[in-house]
Amino acid sequence: MSFKYQMLRFLSTYARKAYRVLNYEHFVEQNIQLAKKFKPKNGQVLYKLTSEDLKNYKKKWGVFGAGVKDIHVRNASGFLGYFDENIVPSDVYFAIIEPLLNNRKFALAYEDKARIDWINKPEHIPAIYVRNINGVYYSNDKKVLQKQSIDFDGLLTGVDSVVIKKTIEIHGGKGVEMFDRNKEGQLVNDKNEILSLDLLEQKFKKDFLVQKTVEQHPFYKAFNPSSLNTFRVYTYRSVTDNQIHILYSFLRIGAEKSRVDNIANGGVFVCLKEGRFIEKGMKIGGVVVKQMNGLKPFKEMGTPPFIDEVYKLAKELAASHYYCRILGFDLAIDAQGKVMHIETNTSDIGMEGLQCTLGPLFHEFTDEIIEYCKTEMKPKSKYSIYGS
Template structure:
């Protein structure tokens, strides 16, 4: 039975995106016929549409061929919906549940709206009983974001207290009417996470998070960290997503940043806000971050691959900003850190082959 998922990332959309990336690369690796043949033979049992552009793009960045690089359309059409039971795991992305699922490691939620209903400390309250100033209790800074279907950093707003009123950068005040008119339903008002200086140094305006991808092995059921990628926002931006001008920087297995970051247009940078990547020490808190990701992934029995967006705070605590259970942004990961599944590629292929 063909389990191909009808997904937004069609073959042609993935290909166009990869080609745009390739055109902006300063150095392009030209694959040979034997290399292209080997790549096709590894991946074409699912789909005859296997483009070599993915192989070429990663080889251009790393200077070597790696046949484990996953074709983007193959991943989204076949692998992800096979490894993850999408109907089951999608609800676990709901940010209004983060502090219920990961009590010690989630930002504090001050106010949540779930399906049009308001909740404070888990208790339901009527709209006319929501007192914004009372809920916030004079906290200096808060973040408001959609709780569901918010991939890519869409509609995230930061409000800072000035006197007794909270304002965003556009000068809008945080009121109940503003929340209902701009976010409507399914949103959270949560504490602002103050990141550790190590992460703030790359761009102080954005919360620069680590995308930690975990993998529950289809062979031994053990959870491992597959990839870690630091996302750095564009100057002045409050979000770290590449969609809004940010960069992705790979993290080595030993916990150091790679010496370059890449944006979604194929641009490569080695210096951020005056910080040279090749001069940095080991990432602060990386061991704790990876351990929290592994422990948190254990409750997700219906998902073999997860993408945790995590922060390390200025008081040395790990925070889970969100959990991604589908559309994990593998272009970001592979371009910043090489092949997605590394040494586990073949076991993933064999597992998914039997279920196509």
């Protein structure tokens, strides 16, 4: 390898490291702000951590380095009403556990939305009309296409709505735009820009796709009709027996008039326990929500339709991701009740609010994961990019 490329690789690695350090400290600051919700009011607090609680917590997670912050468990206890030493510190999760469970050399490639139907189950992927990979257009059967040969209008004949996505290196609903037919029959976005390949290249340059919009099942549409409301399902491939388990699942519901369901854009998430919605959903900043859009309270809704099929598909998808032990799948239910695979998340899989609603991220698998990571980790700071 030439000196030039060695230096580029060195600088790239440390740029990612600096980015992660800043983000971990940002997570801590977010948690500190959240903690203000739990300052005693009129002498009352849902749960007050004891010195013995904190001692046990720091002993358990201190195996990953000195200075374990207790802000994470303070917040979780405030919401849950009890202490659990298995609450995972966010910085430990993002800096150590996730990179050790998921081999980053391979993991990021499996997030590529432009190849989602090529590397997963294509029958569960919404139709892709155009895909641009690294500046090159490809047909659905993987043949190279010249831009001038693409009959863009012909491909979208009879299509009333499409979603445009940036396909790599982006999360949280960013890089997503919707185009709908107007009265003149043109596909336009909310800025009234007319959809064309030239427009997409201007916006994204490369690495984007044009995909069919999912018409969702009436049950899920009722929560918020403007957004595709998706399940996020966390799977874990055990480090002891390699069996795949469902860790968590929650429904994400978009904010009113929002086209995306992301929490950062004002949406709500509500977790499921034993296949049923729990009592409390949550918005960003720890705002509790118990029902949506005039519907029944979450706790009275029973088992959401097709949830068994959602879990079944999540496990089937996880089985083919050999380099990743923890995954977050975004799955939707279409109008016919079919589970559609929207996205695969292999890195920086958000987990901040989950532990405040259902408790420890890894449940009964916490100790086996700690032991595995202790064995695999390198003797460096928690900000090292393990697995890179």
